[in-house]
Amino acid sequence: MEQNSFVLVAPGMQLMDNLEAVPGVVVKETTQVVDAVMAAAGGGYEAENKYHVRAMPQNVNPGREHGEAGTWRPTTAQLDALPQVYFVEEDSDCCLRAILAAFGGLNLRALKLHFYYGNSDKYLVERPCKLGGCCCCPLEMRLYQNGQQKQLIGAVVEDFDNYCARCFDCCCLCINKHKVLVGPTRESLVHKYSLVNSACCCxxxxxxxxxxxxxxxxxxxxxxxxxxxxxVAQMVYGSGDSWADCCRCAFDFNNYILPFPPKANHFERLLLLTGLLSVEYAHHSRTGGENNG
Incomplete structure (x- = not known):
């Protein structure tokens, strides 16, 4: 295991780049006013998403089910005070976002995600524009070690290995699965974990x-x-300013808590974070098409 490292990037701000040193991370999508306005008006514009990834404190219980006693419910101020791990910024085509927003496919857009560690663009995620597993074109994100020569770390792929069963799960039970695959080449990818996003009571x-x-x-x-x-990861409503929490919820500016499996190594944890962002884009972000009804 590599040694934990801290880099001061601003007064009072610490950074860490060893995910094995933390029990989990908190992901906070930044609020962008133009997105809220466009979502309310049904406009065909969407800004590129940005996320703060911060270290989850030691010895807190994020909870695994509703009503669990002693569950950690951080306020916005508490989240903002946590040590930063990465800043994740989307890079995508504005025209493509506008076109897909007009037709209700904004959540399927092609994009890149840059994982910044301080001023270093350390990791890169590439996501092609695909229609999804039900259309025999599963969603996919590929994670690379960034640099002059990109090195594949792994991928997150929508699970449609059993097409009929998975279509039933998605269409009838509202259950979607994304597989976390680890390996330096596409041929050597090994299935390590799956993220299960169940939108109903099933x-x-x-x-x-x-x-x-x-x-x-x-x-x-x-x-x-x-x-x-x-x-068990979770998308959380918030525990602070009720008006701000309500606005963030209404316009899909989401907060997530992602505890890591204890035996997962740094790169597996990084891929789990990528998997959470894959779930976020596919199932918890704006699709557009508000004026098509």
Whole structure:
């Protein structure tokens, strides 16, 4: 295991680039006013997303089900005070975003995600524009070590290995799965974990109205290939300024808590973070097409 490292980038701000040194991370999407205005008006514009990734404190219980005693519910101020791990910034084509927003396919857009560690563009995610597994074109994100020569670390791919069963899960049960694959080449990728996004009451927990003021958490299970539960991520509504939390929820500026499976190494944890962002784009971000009804 590499030694934990800290770099001061601003007064009071610390950075760490060893995910094995933290029990998990908190992902906070930045609020962008232009997105809120366009979403409310049904406009065909969407700004590039940006995310702060911060270290989850030691010895907190993020919870695995609704109503669990002693669950950690951080306020916005508490989240902003946590040590920063990465700043993730989207790079995508403005014209493509506008076209897809007009037709309700904004969440399928091609993009790149830059993982900044301080001023260093350390990791790169590439996501091609695909229609999704139900159209025999599963969504995919590929994670690279960035530099003069990109090195593949792994990929996150929508799970449609059993097409008929997965179509039934998606269309009838509202359950979507994304596989986390680790390996330096596409031929050597090994399935390590899956993220299970269940939008209804058919999963391990009832996620109906989850991540809202009605039910503060939307749980996303992290399971091993044999189906055993390794960890539980969640999209959280917030626990601070009720008006700000409500606005962020209404316009899909989401907060996530991602605990890591204890045995996962740094790159597996990095791929789990990529998987969470894959789930975020596919299932918890604006699709557009508001004026098509």
């Amino acid at each position: 999963g391990r927990v009832d996620n109906c109205c989850g991540g809202t003021c009605c039910k503060p958490s939307f749980f996303i299970d992290i399971v091993e290939p044999d189906g055993s539960l390794a960890a």
